[in-house]
Amino acid sequence: MARRLLIWGALALVVLVPLGLAAGSPLLAWREPVYIVAGFAGVLGMVLLLVQPLLAGGLLPGLEGLRGRRAHGFVGLGLVVAVVVHVAGLWVTSPPDVVDALLLRSPTPFSVWGVIAMWAIFTAAVLALGRQKLGLRPRVWRFGHTGLALVVVAGSVVHALLIDGTMESMSKIALSALALLATLKVVGGLWMFLLRRRERA
Structure with a gap:
């Protein structure tokens, strides 16, 4: 129970601190509402990039297995919406x-x-939604989806770090590093598992 509370508390802190600091950014002064919404959609997208691999890897207490994969799908849809709102704004x-x-x-x-990450997000979403219609073998689909996830996270992190915008610098760096590390851990673990299973086959 204590471990569960610690994990969820840490995640809440990592999520809320960047959002709160962005809300107090002096760069928002005199900005149009549509610009502010677009900026916060980008910040939310970065937050979701951290949550996605944690869900996919079953690393969040109470959201392991099938429940975590379903949540991963819903969060992925939220990520697509955040990107669309960001670009549209x-x-x-x-x-x-x-x-x-x-x-x-x-x-x-x-x-x-940012554009590279955006197209990778859209492509990953198409693969996820059209998995059965495309007729891809599970192993091929996993490699494709996780490979795109790496492009999404890497592109988004570079995109965010190069911008002197709404996000506060230190929280942005910390969030970017955590999203990248979480993605590498989960994707690396999955690829190693698939390669070992292939060797045994």
Whole structure:
């Protein structure tokens, strides 16, 4: 019981601190509501990137096994929505910048990394939703989905770290590091398991 409370308490702290510090950012002063919503959608997306591998790996007490995988799917949908809101809000505030980013001709490197992560998120969602229709073998699907997850997290982390925006610097670095470590732990463990099972087959 104590371990469960400790894990959930730590996760709540990691989630709420970046959101709270972003809410108090002086960069939000005089900003339009649509810009603020777009910015917070991006912050929420970073938070969900930490939660996703924890759910996929069954590392959260009470959400192991099938229950955790179902939650992983719902959180994945939330991540897609957060990205859409983030990009749509930026489109409303500055359409030319979004067009340049989508065409990979933006002069700001963080835009390129953000677009790479965005398309990887959408592709991973399509793989998840169309798993049976695509007729992929389970092993191929897992490698594809987890490989895309690595691209999503790496691209998002670089995208966030290069931006001097709403998120407070230290909490952003900590959240990014935790999301990356959690993803590497879960993906690495899964790949090792699949490779060992293949060797035994």
